[in-house]
Every structure is written in structure tokens, then in C-alpha cells.
Amino acid sequence: MKRRFLDALQSKISPQQMINCLPLWMKSSATQQGVMFAVVSLFSLVLMASVTIAYVDYELGKQNSEIVKESKQRTTGDKHDIDDDPIEDDDIIAVLISGFILAGVLVSLFTIAIVVAMSRLSQHRISRIEQVLNAAADGDLSARTGEKNTYNDLARISVSVDEMLSRLEGSVAAMSDISANIAHELKTPITRLRHNLLTLRDEAETAPIAHSQNFMSELDHALSDSQRLAAIFDALLRITQIESGARRSRFTETDLTQIVDTVAEIYVDVAEDAGMQLLVHKAQSPLLIQGDRELLIQQAANLIENALRYCASGSVIRLSCGADNNHSLVWLKVEDNGLGIAEAERERVFERLYRVDKSRTDGGLGLGLSLAKAVAGLHHGTIALHDCKPGLGVMVSIPRV
Amino acid sequence: MRVLLVEDDVSLSSFVEKGLREAGHQVEVTENGKYALTLCMTEHFDVAIVDRMLPGLDGLSLVKALRAAQVGTPILFLTSLGGVDDRVQGLEAGGDDYLTKPFAFSELLARVSALSRRSSLTSTDTKPQLTFGDLVLNLYEHTATRQGKQLDLQPKEFRILELFLRHPSRVITRTMLLEHVWDIHFDPQTSVVETHISRLRNKIEKPFGDTLLQTVRGAGYKLEHRSNEEAK
Known part of the structure; x- marks a missing residue:
């Protein structure tokens, strides 16, 4: 390590690089603080000693000249007012005390200045790291x-955080590239498949020989399956994208x-046609949050479609x-008086592609609640199921930032 | 109508080309983004259909470059990237519409027709009313009348009717309705569109004993007047 440092010195590289070549123990904050403490103590000691010496020297000089003056008066025979005790103990002690106090004040000021400067520098760095990590947690990996x-x-932690974020950003970009590529490679063939099936169906309908009912229904099944395949695929990609926080x-x-108004406007008539009733209760005043309007609409729509289904x-x-x-939280609830979900399954229904009744082919994708959960998570909120006795209630809570 | 198709998947582009030709359009196909850029700068197209992922120059950069060069050709993005961000990016780059794969050909055709119409009709868009036969929509007062009789329409029903009257005799697909009327960009698993269309029919067709909104199987709906005998 020493050699590396010396090499660095000789090869005349920039001081910054030189600092980076320092051995690890010299970069440790504890060592640096220890060294700094020693330097400050030493400096304080020297400062205090020199100030005290200078002050005492000055005061003693004054006393000295007083004594000299008196001695001269004595030799000239001026005999009045002879001081028997020219050097007073109290004087000396007072001089020493004021010397120490002066030096002490100076040293304290100096130490405070250094401590404030150093802790400010560290604090600034720590809050910078904190900001960057928070930004990253919110999905901004470019911080x-x-x-x-x-x-x-x-500084070492800062550099490591930067490195980590660069790598993370790279792999997230690569991942979204991969999913975009998968999407491209899979969806184009699905489009072709659908087109071919539609063409087949049109031809079968207009063919001179009538095809059996079975043939036509098989074709229709194939068509609806291809649509379902695409829908599941889209929903999965969408959830992944929402979860990335971008x-x-x-x-x-x-x-x-x-x-709530928008969603109600869409579904009131749909519910009525399905023989159900959609009732809306909303707060009088606006409930403002920072959010994604389109996704919040889709979330509410998914919850209502689940109930309808x-x-x-x-x-x-x-x-x-x-x-x-205390207005720190806003909530959105969808409640029904249907069959509800058993307690044991309430957590599992948020898993992707999980179905309560596996045998049922109700046309649902098993992704509605996963998407609702992803949207709640994107808004730093939570989603929970509760029993409405009878029926199922879903409540989304979103904190107001 | 002259359509430019920029798509790198050969078999997909061949069926889109075939379909567009059958619908009576002239089609120019290229699979390279850079070549497409040169084509658009030098020739006139009524609509360009652009895939997002292309060799040479990707779709997004292609459209940005075109818009920067003041080329106003209406552009329909064709893409497998169905995420909301991707759609917003596409529209922000200067695209006019966005269609995700897999798509039904009828959907593509309907959107291409709507796009070309939009660009040619922009000057007359300020008309205060739209008419189709005996159906009149007043866009200022938001009122609709048929045979002089006032129709009691919900705001959304008015919007649906307005969309049809702006594109008479053209197919309007389910997704187009969802996007333009409700601003919904996901696929609802319930019959949202069907419900509203059937309610609208009850108001504008039932009392008059004929049909205006025709169902086009596997595609959507179109505005076309038929008496009940014809419909049967």
C-alpha cells in the first residue's frame, strides 16, 4: 500500500487520484477523527501555553519595572514609601488566572469553529446520501x-451508493428492454394468429360446403383464447411496469x-343492466392527492368489475x-353484499393469477386485485379486504404526502 | 388514400398491406426507419403507420424527426409496448393515435380512416351542429333532435353520438369508443360499451322504428340508416 502511495506521488498524478490511492486505514473516519483530535489538542496546548506565557511575561515585566523604579528611588535616597513586599502573591495569581481564561476562551472558540465546520460537512454529505436513497426508493434511479x-x-459510502445506483439503473433498463423485446416477439405472432383465425372463420362462413357446428365453435374458442392470451400478457406487463415505480x-x-364520479358514470348503467345496484357515497370536499389519474380509475374500475362478476x-x-x-389519509372503498371471500384466502387473492374458485371459467384473468394492489403500492398506500357480513369489502388507503 | 407502413415483421406487414389494398388504399411498405424518414420527407402520404421497434431508426425517433422537420402527416403508432408510459411517450413525440398489438385488422382500418378524416376536416371543425339524415346535434347547446323531436341524452350518450356523426358510415370500434368517450385506456372485462350503446339505441332508434347504429361483427359499430325491414 505504501508503495502504491509512493508510486502515486512519483508519477505526478492529480491530487484527487492521490487521495483515492491512500491506504484504507487512512481513509477511515475514526482514524481521521483521531488524528484531527490529536492535532486540535496539540494546537490548543501550544496556543494556550503561548498565550499564557506571553501574558504572564507582560505582567511580570510591568512588576519588574516597578521594582527597578523603587530600587532606583532607594539608591537616590528617596526613602519615602518603600514597599516591603514588591511582588504580591495575589497579583501573580490574578495574572495567571486571567492568562488562562484568555487562552481558554481562544481555544474554545477555535475548537467550536472546527467542530461546527466538520459536522456540517458530514451532515451535508449524510443528507445528500439520504436524498439520493429516497429518490431511488421512489423509482428515480438517475439520482x-x-x-x-x-x-x-x-465519501466512500457516497461513491458506493452512486456505483450501486448506476448498476441498478443499468439492470432495470436491461430488464425493461428484455420485457419490451419479449412483448414485441410474442405479440406480433399473436396478432398474426388472430388474423389467421379471423380469415379462417370468414372463409368457413362463406364456404360452399357448410361446416359443422362443432368446427365453428372450435374456431370461436381459438379466437377467444388468443384474445385472452393477449389480455393476460398485457395485464402482466402493466403490473410489472407499475411496480417498477417509474x-x-x-x-x-x-x-x-x-x-369516483368518473368510475360511477361508467358503471352505474352496467350494474343496472346486470340486475345490480351501484350506490355512490363520496366526500363533499375534494380529496386531493399526488397520483396517477388513469391508474386510479383503472384500480376502482377493476374493483367494481370484480364485484359485478x-x-x-x-x-x-x-x-x-x-x-x-386528521386528513393524513384518503380512502376508497368498494363493498358488496355477495358471497365474500373466506378469511384464509384474503391474502392470497392479491397474488398474480390466483383464483378463489379454480374450476370457474368466469372470464376473469385473476389479475384485477394484483393490479389494484400494485396501484396502491405505487401511491405508497395499502389495500385490504374486510368482511361486510355478508359480502366483501375492499379498501384502498393512500397517504397524503 | 396513400398509406405508408413502417413495420419490420414481414408477415405482419404483408397482411396489413393486403388488407389496406383490399380496402382501396395505396400502400408503401418499408421495414427500415431511416428509409421511412427519407420517404416521408420527399413524398406525400395521407397516413403513416409506424411500428415502435424498428431497425435503423426506432419509431419514436422517426416521428420526432418528422415533427421537427414540420412534416404533418398523421401518424398511427403500432406497437407491442402497451404500457401507459409508452403510449404517452408516443403521443408526446408527435404521434396522433396509438394501437397496441395484437390488434384486429378492422380496428386498424377504422383508426386509419378516422385519422385521415381528422386531418382533412380540421378547418370545418367549428360547425355549430352535426347532422345525419333527420338527426341533428347542436354542439353549442349540447342538444340532440330527431325529426324535430328533442332527445333526452346523458352527457356520455351525447359524446358517443357526436363521435359517430363526425365519422358517418365508418366503423367505430369498441376501443375507440372507450378512448374517446370515457378516456379509458385499458380493456374493461365487462360490457361497458354494449350497455351504453344499447341505452342510446333505445333513445334514438326505438321511438322512430328504424336503426341508425349498426353492429359490425368482430369490429364495432357504424352510423348508417336502415329501416327495420332492411335490418331483417
Whole structure:
């Protein structure tokens, strides 16, 4: 290590690189603080000693001249007022004390200045690292501390954080490239498949020989399966994209009551046609959060579609939103009076492609609740199921930042 | 109509080309983004269909370059990237519409027609009312009348009707309705569109004993007047 340092010295590289070549123990903050403490102590000692010596020297000089003056008066025969005790103990002690106090004040000021400067520097670095890590947690992987040199522990951590983020950003980009490529490679053939099936169906319909009912229904099955394949694929990609958190950069001020209005407008008639009732209760005042309007609408729509799909005709679905007492949290609830979900399965339904009733082919993808959960997570919120006795309630809570 | 198709998957582009030709359009096909850029700068196209992932120059950069060069050709993005971000990026880059794979050909055709119409009709867009036969929509007062009788329409029903009247005799697909009327960019698993269309039909067709909104199987709906006998 020493050699590396010496080599660095000889090869005349920039001081920054030289700092980076320092052996590890010299970069440790504990060592640096120890060294700094020793230097400060030594400096304080020297400062204190020299100030005291100088001050005492000056005061003693004054006393000295007093004595000399008196001695001269004595030799000239001026005999009045002879001081028997020219050097007073109290004087000396007072001189020493004021000397020490003066030196002490100076040393304290000096130490305070150094401590403040150093802790400020560290604090600044720590808060910079904190900012960068928070930004990364919110999905902004391009944030960097901007530290170049590794001359102490905090700087080393900063540099490591930057390196880690660069790698993470790279692999996330590579991952989304891969999923984009998979999407491209798989969806193009699905498009062709659908087109071929549609062409086949058209030809079969207009063919001179009538095809059996079975043939046509097989074709229709193939068509609807290809559509389902594409829909599952889309939903999975979408959830992955939402979970990456990248959409947070597009958050805008969004009113939850407006979301409820929009969704209600879409589904009130749909529910009525299915023989159900959609009731809406919303807060009077706007419920503003930072969010993604499109995804929040899709989330509410998914929850209502779930209720529409799994409840019997005649059920009542309630859609409501509001804020908690101290307005730090807003919530959106969808409740029905259908069959509900058994307690044991309430956590599992958020898993991708999980179905409560595996034998049922109800047209659902098994992804609606996973997407709702991903959207809640994107907004730093939570989603939970509760029993409405009877029926299922889903509540999404989103904190107001 | 002259259509430029920029797509690198040969078999996909061949069926799109075939379909567009059958619908009576002239089609120019290229699989290279850079070549497409040169083509667009030198020749006139009514609509360009551009895949997002292309060799040479990707679709997004191609469109950005075209818009920077003041080329106003309406552009329809064709893509496997169905995420919302991708769509927003596409529209921000200067695309006019966005269609994700897998798509039905009828959907593509409907969108291409709508795009070309949009670009040629921009000057007359300020008309205060739209008419189709005896159906009149007043866009200022938001009122609709048929045979002089006032129709009681919900705001969304008015929007649906307005979309059809702006593109008479053209197929409007389910997804186009979802996007333009409700601003929904995902596929609802329930019959949202069907419900609203059937309610609209009850108001504008039932009292008059004929049909206006025709179902086009596997594609969507179109505005076309038929008496009940014809419909049967």
C-alpha cells in the first residue's frame, strides 16, 4: 500500500487520484477523527501555553519595572514609601488566572469553529446520501450523490451508493428492454394468429360446403383464447411496469372524488343492466392527492368489475371515498353484499393469477386485485379486504404526502 | 388514400398491406426507419403507420424527426409496448393515435380512416351542429333532435353520438369508443360499451322504428340508416 502511495506521488498524478490511492486505514473516519483530535489538542496546548506565557511575561515585566523604579528611588535616597513586599502573591495569581481564561476562551472558540465546520460537512454529505436513497426508493434511479473522491468513510459510502445506483439503473433498463423485446416477439405472432383465425372463420362462413357446428365453435374458442392470451400478457406487463415505480415521475394533483364520479358514470348503467345496484357515497370536499389519474380509475374500475362478476343479480355494490379524521389519509372503498371471500384466502387473492374458485371459467384473468394492489403500492398506500357480513369489502388507503 | 407502413415483421406487414389494398388504399411498405424518414420527407402520404421497434431508426425517433422537420402527416403508432408510459411517450413525440398489438385488422382500418378524416376536416371543425339524415346535434347547446323531436341524452350518450356523426358510415370500434368517450385506456372485462350503446339505441332508434347504429361483427359499430325491414 505504501508503495502504491509512493508510486502515486512519483508519477505526478492529480491530487484527487492521490487521495483515492491512500491506504484504507487512512481513509477511515475514526482514524481521521483521531488524528484531527490529536492535532486540535496539540494546537490548543501550544496556543494556550503561548498565550499564557506571553501574558504572564507582560505582567511580570510591568512588576519588574516597578521594582527597578523603587530600587532606583532607594539608591537616590528617596526613602519615602518603600514597599516591603514588591511582588504580591495575589497579583501573580490574578495574572495567571486571567492568562488562562484568555487562552481558554481562544481555544474554545477555535475548537467550536472546527467542530461546527466538520459536522456540517458530514451532515451535508449524510443528507445528500439520504436524498439520493429516497429518490431511488421512489423509482428515480438517475439520482446521484455526485461524490468523486474516497477520502473518508462518508465519501466512500457516497461513491458506493452512486456505483450501486448506476448498476441498478443499468439492470432495470436491461430488464425493461428484455420485457419490451419479449412483448414485441410474442405479440406480433399473436396478432398474426388472430388474423389467421379471423380469415379462417370468414372463409368457413362463406364456404360452399357448410361446416359443422362443432368446427365453428372450435374456431370461436381459438379466437377467444388468443384474445385472452393477449389480455393476460398485457395485464402482466402493466403490473410489472407499475411496480417498477417509474410512473411516480408523472404524478399530478388528482381529486379522488372525481375518480369516483368518473368510475360511477361508467358503471352505474352496467350494474343496472346486470340486475345490480351501484350506490355512490363520496366526500363533499375534494380529496386531493399526488397520483396517477388513469391508474386510479383503472384500480376502482377493476374493483367494481370484480364485484359485478362475482355477485349474484340483485346485489348492491357500494362505492365510497373519504378522508380520515386528521386528513393524513384518503380512502376508497368498494363493498358488496355477495358471497365474500373466506378469511384464509384474503391474502392470497392479491397474488398474480390466483383464483378463489379454480374450476370457474368466469372470464376473469385473476389479475384485477394484483393490479389494484400494485396501484396502491405505487401511491405508497395499502389495500385490504374486510368482511361486510355478508359480502366483501375492499379498501384502498393512500397517504397524503 | 396513400398509406405508408413502417413495420419490420414481414408477415405482419404483408397482411396489413393486403388488407389496406383490399380496402382501396395505396400502400408503401418499408421495414427500415431511416428509409421511412427519407420517404416521408420527399413524398406525400395521407397516413403513416409506424411500428415502435424498428431497425435503423426506432419509431419514436422517426416521428420526432418528422415533427421537427414540420412534416404533418398523421401518424398511427403500432406497437407491442402497451404500457401507459409508452403510449404517452408516443403521443408526446408527435404521434396522433396509438394501437397496441395484437390488434384486429378492422380496428386498424377504422383508426386509419378516422385519422385521415381528422386531418382533412380540421378547418370545418367549428360547425355549430352535426347532422345525419333527420338527426341533428347542436354542439353549442349540447342538444340532440330527431325529426324535430328533442332527445333526452346523458352527457356520455351525447359524446358517443357526436363521435359517430363526425365519422358517418365508418366503423367505430369498441376501443375507440372507450378512448374517446370515457378516456379509458385499458380493456374493461365487462360490457361497458354494449350497455351504453344499447341505452342510446333505445333513445334514438326505438321511438322512430328504424336503426341508425349498426353492429359490425368482430369490429364495432357504424352510423348508417336502415329501416327495420332492411335490418331483417
